[in-house]
Amino acid sequence: MSEPLMPATRPGNGPGAVTLSLPDAAATAQVGAVIARALGELAREVPVVVCLEGELGAGKTTLARGLLRALGHAGRVPSPTYTLIEPYELDGLPVHHLDLYRLADEEELLFLGASDWLDRPGLTLVEWPERAPGMLARADLRLMLALAGEGRSLTVHAASVRMDAVVAAVTDALERDGT
Ligand SMILES: Nc1ncnc2c1ncn2[C@@H]1O[C@H](COP(=O)(O)OP(=O)(O)O)[C@@H](O)[C@H]1O
Numbered sequence: 001m002s003e004p005l006m007p008a009t010r011p012g013n014g015p016g017a018v019t020l021s022l023p024d025a026a027a028t029a030q031v032g033a034v035i036a037r038a039l040g041e042l043a044r045e046v047p048v049v050v051c052l053e054g055e056l057g058a059g060k061t062t063l064a065r066g067l068l069r070a071l072g073h074a075g076r077v078p079s080p081t082y083t084l085i086e087p088y089e090l091d092g093l094p095v096h097h098l099d100l101y102r103l104a105d106e107e108e109l110l111f112l113g114a115s116d117w118l119d120r121p122g123l124t125l126v127e128w129p130e131r132a133p134g135m136l137a138r139a140d141l142r143l144m145l146a147l148a149g150e151g152r153s154l155t156v157h158a159a160s161v162r163m164d165a166v167v168a169a170v171t172d173a174l175e176r177d178g179t
Pocket residue numbers: 022023024025026027028054055056057058059060061062063127150151152
């Protein structure tokens with residue numbers, strides 16, 4: 001993780017970003033499903049890193065669950081708070097769900113085998129990427145959740161140009177919903 005591949009980055013909330021409000025947990029899961037449909041095929045061809053940012057309780061795991069279910073996972077989705085990593089294989093697609101809150105040292109990721117999958121096609125979902133700057137630097141998509149009254153707000157930010165299509169898909173889904 002010492003030499004992260006730097007994706008083309010842009011400032012937050014530039015043209016490659018959209019912000020939406022999520023009134024309840026179902027809406028959080030639903031946007032996860034929209035994102036899954038928008039990037040599932042790409043992740044079969046290239047490694048895709050999705051960072052889930054926001055304070056404790058912001059909805060990171062809820063969004064990851066919606067995403068995993070939309071990719072075909074039928075079982076439960078435990079929060080990787082203690083295991084740090086939960087691996088899945090969904091219709092041949094490798095998916096790794098990480099929660100780095102308890103990560104003591106970025107090097108730990110290497111011992112957890114991250115180098116075995118990070119450079120291969122597949123999807124990596126990372127809660128608390130701030131704990132591992134190398135991981136944040138590899139983000140293709142940044143999902144920033146924040147408390148907003150009873151609900152949450154979400155900014156979807158394309159950190160690499162190939163994620164523009166995902167931001168467009170989320171924007172389209174919003175327009176179809178008429179919200
Ligand atoms: N849009 C939302 N509005 C209200 N509550 C939400 C929303 N999204 C998620 N929640 C709830 O917030 C709580 C914390 O969610 P969780 O996904 O575990 O957060 P995190 O992983 O960021 O700590 C859960 O009870 C979840 O149902």
